[in-house]
Amino acid sequence: MARNATETAGAPNQRFERGAYVVDVSTRQTVPPGPPWTGRVHQVHGDRYLLATESGYQWTANPRDVRAATATERATYETRVAQVERERAALAEGLGGTGR
Template identity: 55%
Template sequence: MTERMPCTAHAPGDYLVDESTRSESPPEPPWTGRVVRRLATGRYRLLAESGYEWTAGAVRAATAQERAAYQRARDRLQRERDALAAQMEELNRKGGRR
């Protein structure tokens, strides 16, 4: 189990990496999230690019590369959501007919 790393206080919107989510087998990088809020315990609620929110374990500040990867993934998901919304709107205009 990963021990909690010392971390200075971070503000909502800051990017943090939760090292407790790293997996060795199969190898997976730790999750990056944006701070939603700091809990009274000193832990953080983070928001993944997908919209998933979790209480982080051992956190550290995200690197520039990790922040950029988060933003790219978030932008990709937003484009996909926008495309699906446009398809649904088109179907609604046609009354569900193809």
């Protein structure tokens, strides 16, 4: 199966800094079909990135499998971050906390 532009990793020498929005193409699912994960660079460890999803889940990625996220992927990520923050605040409030 041919990969389209959104499924192909970036240039081999492309480096991303902490906070960059990236997509790890190695996480793309074929069965059931699913898009690759979008994350933000949390740390750079030599030849590996530590990435974080919008919910805070972290995983390591090989730079060869990572490409810059598109504007749509970044917007989707930020929308999900806001949703997670609202859900956490509502949970904290329901437990009698301050939400922060």
